[in-house]
Amino acid sequence: MSVNRTDLVAAIAEKASLTKTQADAALSALQDVLIESLGKGEAVKVTGLLSVERVERAARTGRNPRTGEEIQIPAGFGVKVSAGSALKKAVAK
Structure with missing residues (x-):
């Protein structure tokens, strides 16, 4: 069994008392930060x-x-x- 993005967003929304839209935005922001930082070698x-x-x-x-x-x-x-x-x-x- 694995957790896909939809499942992860739903779990984050529930644990952090966020809407699914807010949780998805936070996950997207984390993805952006990882990509930008690693791209710079950080x-x-x-x-x-x-x-x-x-x-x-x-x-x-x-x-x-x-x-x-x-x-x-x-x-x-x-x-x-x-x-x-x-x-x-x-x-x-």
């Missing part, structure tokens, strides 16, 4: 919950799984998400 940390940061990936040699041919994968960026202590405790139960 990490986002919510103590106890999670931290999200942009990581640099070096160029490397890969292999085409169909043909076995070696290919060059260019350097780029990825996203690293780390669970905070509250999340770790929640999944350990």
Whole structure:
């Protein structure tokens, strides 16, 4: 089972005594802040919950799984998400 955006908005609205429209706006704002911050190379940390940061990936040699041919994968960026202590405790139960 998973929680989709609609379910998440409804849960936030209920827990925070907000309308679904307000909760959706807050979730959209969080998404915007994450995208803008990571785009600038800034990490986002919510103590106890999670931290999200942009990581640099070096160029490397890969292999085409169909043909076995070696290919060059260019350097780029990825996203690293780390669970905070509250999340770790929640999944350990």
